[in-house]
Amino acid sequence: MSAARKHTALPKAQTLIEALPWLTRHHGKTVVIKFGGNAMVDEELKAAFAQDVVFLRHAGLKPVVVHGGGPQINAQLDKQGLVSEFKAGLRVTTPEAMDVVRMVLAGQVQRELVGLLNQHGPLAVGMTGEDAHTITATQHRPTIDGESVDIGRVGEITAIDTGAIQALLDDGRIPVVSSIARSADDHHVYNVNADTAAAALAAALDAETLMVLTDVEGLYEDWPNSDDVISRLTASQLEKLLPELSSGMVPKMQGCLHAVRNGVETARVIDGRVQHSILLEIFTDEGIGTMVVPDAPIDVHTGPHQGES
Numbered sequence: 001m002s003a004a005r006k007h008t009a010l011p012k013a014q015t016l017i018e019a020l021p022w023l024t025r026h027h028g029k030t031v032v033i034k035f036g037g038n039a040m041v042d043e044e045l046k047a048a049f050a051q052d053v054v055f056l057r058h059a060g061l062k063p064v065v066v067h068g069g070g071p072q073i074n075a076q077l078d079k080q081g082l083v084s085e086f087k088a089g090l091r092v093t094t095p096e097a098m099d100v101v102r103m104v105l106a107g108q109v110q111r112e113l114v115g116l117l118n119q120h121g122p123l124a125v126g127m128t129g130e131d132a133h134t135i136t137a138t139q140h141r142p143t144i145d146g147e148s149v150d151i152g153r154v155g156e157i158t159a160i161d162t163g164a165i166q167a168l169l170d171d172g173r174i175p176v177v178s179s180i181a182r183s184a185d186d187h188h189v190y191n192v193n194a195d196t197a198a199a200a201l202a203a204a205l206d207a208e209t210l211m212v213l214t215d216v217e218g219l220y221e222d223w224p225n226s227d228d229v230i231s232r233l234t235a236s237q238l239e240k241l242l243p244e245l246s247s248g249m250v251p252k253m254q255g256c257l258h259a260v261r262n263g264v265e266t267a268r269v270i271d272g273r274v275q276h277s278i279l280l281e282i283f284t285d286e287g288i289g290t291m292v293v294p295d296a297p298i299d300v301h302t303g304p305h306q307g308e309s
């Protein structure tokens with residue numbers, strides 16, 4: 001056999017080998033991926049998302065999926081003639097609306113994601129924050145114009161028990177978590193923003209990465225006037241920006257800040273409208289969206305490090 005024979009699959013082998021340093025570095029690490037309701041409306045994107053997550057799992061990482069479903073909840077509330085209202089970026093959740101939120105997230109969106117992931121094997125297990133006391137909350141009362149406002153059954157996370165998720169990860173499964181919390185106050189449940197839930201879980205699980213998929217390219221520097229995306233910012237830089245942010249970006253970026261301030265190495269906001277955005281983000285050095293990193297540690301001898309992550 002000629003030693004010089006050209007194998008047609010060589011470029012594929014090279015691509016796999018290029019990924020080797022990344023795979024070695026991230027082997028066994030936990031990555032929490034938040035799949036947003038707005039990125040979840042296209043069938044092909046959903047299937048590609050499931051492939052990416054399963055790929056990560058087979059590559060030796062431990063993915064945990066936390067999902068939203070805002071648009072899907074809106075549609076069901078509409079169908080039932082119930083009004084949707086948001087205050088401080090959160091859904092005003094009456095007891096009737098809470099039933100709809102729970103039914104749509106746990107009964108519809110989560111089931112669909114579990115089904116898509118399990119087309120690739122017996123991997124995904126769905127749960128909500130209610131299960132095994134995974135997420136506990138009390139009533140959240142946002143301050144609007146200086147006043148504490150009652151927005152119904154919206155929860156503020158007070159405790160996370162990672163036991164059930166860890167057990168699933170140890171068993172090689174992919175947990176798929178709906179953002180509903182058990183109540184510390186009564187026997188009912190609370191509606192939690194899915195970005196907030198994902199960030200809290202990432203911190204509690206000591207995840208290496210929080211990845212938030214959404215329907216924009218990342219954090220725009222001057223939204224809605226320009227589409228320049230901020231590619232990288234530190235926790236302190238983000239903290240300064242927070243008061244200027246609006247709508248859905250508020251819980252997302254607050255969540256990223258919480259994550260990197262609590263042990264997560266990077267929090268990334270990426271465009272879920274791009275097919276295979278998870279793999280693109282991971283395998284391109286500079287990433288495709290916005291990356292938040294902790295502040296550089298201060299060295300007592302040399303002062304703050306520059307440009308490290």
Ligand SMILES: Nc1ncnc2c1ncn2[C@@H]1O[C@H](COP(=O)(O)OP(=O)(O)O)[C@@H](O)[C@H]1O
Pocket residue numbers: 035036037038039068070195213214215216218219220221222223245246247248249
């Ligand atoms: N600075 C910003 N950069 C990007 N998007 C922003 C910004 N400020 C507000 N937004 C809005 O936030 C939205 C994303 O949040 P949201 O609608 O809650 O998405 P998801 O369903 O993925 O959680 C964007 O579609 C955009 O309209």
Ligand SMILES: CC(=O)N[C@@H](CCC(=O)OP(=O)(O)O)C(=O)O
Pocket residue numbers: 035036037038067068069070071073089090091101154155179191192193194195
């Ligand atoms: C309290 C609150 O606002 N909860 C959200 C939960 C779902 C969610 O966050 O979905 P997205 O990620 O698709 O926005 C809601 O009811 O819409």
